[in-house]
Amino acid sequence: MKHLHRLAWISLLSLVLVVGLSAFMRHVATGLGCQPWPTCHAQYSGMSGGASSLAVSVARLLHRVVATGTLLLAITMLVIGLRAGPRGRREAVLAALLLVLALGLAVLGVFTAGSRLPAVALGNLLGGFMMLAVAARLVGPPAAPGLGAAAAGVAVLLVAQSAGGALVSASQAGLVCNDLRACAELARAAGWPWQALNPWFAAGLPPVDGALVQGLHRLAAIVVTLAVAALGWRALRAGRRPEGWALLLLLALQAVLGLVVGSIGLPLWAVLLHNLASALLLALVVRLI
Numbered sequence: 001m002k003h004l005h006r007l008a009w010i011s012l013l014s015l016v017l018v019v020g021l022s023a024f025m026r027h028v029a030t031g032l033g034c035q036p037w038p039t040c041h042a043q044y045s046g047m048s049g050g051a052s053s054l055a056v057s058v059a060r061l062l063h064r065v066v067a068t069g070t071l072l073l074a075i076t077m078l079v080i081g082l083r084a085g086p087r088g089r090r091e092a093v094l095a096a097l098l099l100v101l102a103l104g105l106a107v108l109g110v111f112t113a114g115s116r117l118p119a120v121a122l123g124n125l126l127g128g129f130m131m132l133a134v135a136a137r138l139v140g141p142p143a144a145p146g147l148g149a150a151a152a153g154v155a156v157l158l159v160a161q162s163a164g165g166a167l168v169s170a171s172q173a174g175l176v177c178n179d180l181r182a183c184a185e186l187a188r189a190a191g192w193p194w195q196a197l198n199p200w201f202a203a204g205l206p207p208v209d210g211a212l213v214q215g216l217h218r219l220a221a222i223v224v225t226l227a228v229a230a231l232g233w234r235a236l237r238a239g240r241r242p243e244g245w246a247l248l249l250l251l252a253l254q255a256v257l258g259l260v261v262g263s264i265g266l267p268l269w270a271v272l273l274h275n276l277a278s279a280l281l282l283a284l285v286v287r288l289i
């Protein structure tokens with residue numbers, strides 16, 4: 001089991017890299033940082049990436065190598081868990097889940113290569129986040145027994161919030177408005193375009209319709225922030241100081257990154273960190289379930 005938990009740590013770190021690389025490739029493909037910025041963003045057609053094509057090629061190669069390594073690690077952990085009998089049942093189930101998610105993402109990648117459909121971006125982002133969350137469970141037993149139900153609720157909120165963020169990115173609505181009031185006014189002027197929330201249709205809509213999605217993401221961030229803060233506070237009171245402080249500090253960082261991303265014109269570094277901080281928040285919360 002010790003050996004398996006060590007492999008789970010390696011998977012966790014590899015998945016942080018995979019999530020980051022996949023976000024980098026996705027954002028470059030939707031024109032983040034394209035030239036001339038920012039006028040090219042909403043009309044971006046894949047012709048003028050902001051990052052050099054060398055950087056994208058290196059990222060693609062690294063992503064393939066590390067993702068394949070993670071798949072092999074999942075198979076190895078599954079075998080170790082199965083061979084340990086009843087003692088390794090929990091680990092075997094989690095490793096099998098990791099394997100299913102990895103294969104699902106591989107199939108999605110093969111059949112949707114080059115797709116600009118927000119539903120595909122959502123599938124990629126959430127699939128990667130789920131893998132990270134499962135790996136976080138595999139590294140050891142739950143970190144704070146007693147907080148399980150609250151942590152499960154917060155994990156659901158984080159997944160929903162991350163899906164909303166991915167929809168903002170994939171609909172290229174990140175620059176449409178830069179505060180909650182502006183988003184609400186634009187959404188009202190556009191006649192509350194609820195179809196913008198449909199990840200199968202959002203790509204064909206005018207970018208301004210994304211103001212509704214971005215406004216909801218900002219509004220929901222208030223609820224999610226309060227929920228994560230309450231969980232962090234409860235973890236501290238339950239004597240889980242490392243988990244509690246890690247949650248509170250990561251949350252503070254995420255709030256600042258959200259504001260940077262949402263108000264100063266989508267710098268690529270901040271969008272990538274905003275994505276990674278979301279994935280790490282989810283992994284930390286899942287450790288508490």
Ligand code: HEM
Nearest residue numbers: 023161162165166168169174221224258259261262275278
């Ligand atoms: C706990 C709170 C939050 C979480 C978990 C979260 C999560 C996310 C995620 C996962 C994405 C997608 C990133 C990607 O596609 O790679 C995103 C995008 C975005 N978020 Fe958040 N977010 C939070 C709070 C905020 C706040 C407070 C703001 C602004 C005040 C904000 C503004 C944005 C914007 C503008 C985008 C779109 C970036 C783009 O166009 O690429 N977020 N968010």
